[in-house]
Amino acid sequence: MKIEVVRKVLEKNDQAAQQNRRRLDELGITCFNILGGAGSGKTSLLEALLPRLKNKYCVAVLEGDLATTRDAERIAALDVPVVQILTDGGCHLNATLVQQGLSRLELVGLNLLFVENVGNPICPANFDLGEHRRIVVLSVAEGDDKPSKYPLLFKDADLIVISKCDLLEHTRFNLSAALRDIRCVNSQARVIQTDTKTLRGIDELSQWVSAEPLLGKD
Ligand code: MG
Numbered sequence: 001m002k003i004e005v006v007r008k009v010l011e012k013n014d015q016a017a018q019q020n021r022r023r024l025d026e027l028g029i030t031c032f033n034i035l036g037g038a039g040s041g042k043t044s045l046l047e048a049l050l051p052r053l054k055n056k057y058c059v060a061v062l063e064g065d066l067a068t069t070r071d072a073e074r075i076a077a078l079d080v081p082v083v084q085i086l087t088d089g090g091c092h093l094n095a096t097l098v099q100q101g102l103s104r105l106e107l108v109g110l111n112l113l114f115v116e117n118v119g120n121p122i123c124p125a126n127f128d129l130g131e132h133r134r135i136v137v138l139s140v141a142e143g144d145d146k147p148s149k150y151p152l153l154f155k156d157a158d159l160i161v162i163s164k165c166d167l168l169e170h171t172r173f174n175l176s177a178a179l180r181d182i183r184c185v186n187s188q189a190r191v192i193q194t195d196t197k198t199l200r201g202i203d204e205l206s207q208w209v210s211a212e213p214l215l216g217k218d
């Protein structure tokens with residue numbers, strides 16, 4: 001009977017995720033769910049990326065965190081609409097929380113929505129939020145063993161960003177080993193190497209985002 005309860009939780013999430021996706025589709029909004037461990041550089045990546053996108057598109061961000069509005073403040077400083085979702089200790093976002101976040105945003109006219117998940121390489125991967133594309137961020141500071149150790153995180157990614165590449169020479173991160181292990185769990189995802197100091201890879205990232213099908217509609 002306990003298994004029944006667990007299944008209902010997931011079904012409820014999947015229903016809310018479908019509702020989110022349908023609503024976003026109707027509004028012509030492409031949604032990206034950004035996942036990665038704490039400190040992998042998700043917010044820094046958005047800080048580098050958003051200035052390139054916001055002249056071309058109407059962009060907004062949902063920030064998921066356990067506590068504080070620090071990440072939302074960094075996004076708001078770029079003059080991009082942002083809502084902070086606080087999970088109050090919860091270790092992942094779910095589709096219902098995203099639904100509540102959506103209700104606080106002006107959605108009409110929006111083209112792009114980024115959802116920064118709670119920094120955690122484990123359970124966020126199990127929750128469909130209603131996104132169209134999944135971006136996983138892996139920093140070289142975390143180690144090249146992460147694709148093998150957290151395969152679920154990488155398995156369903158559409159894009160894998162290897163971040164903080166400016167630190168490569170200071171770490172034992174083996175890039176070819178990481179790329180090989182990524183391919184073992186995900187043969188399709190695009191992989192882009194970035195660093196937010198020299199802005200390496202940020203144009204490539206911006207082009208990948210801009211190539212999404214919903215954006216070409218109007
Ligand atoms: Mg962050």
Ligand code: ZN
Binds near residue numbers: 091123
């Ligand atoms: Zn969790």
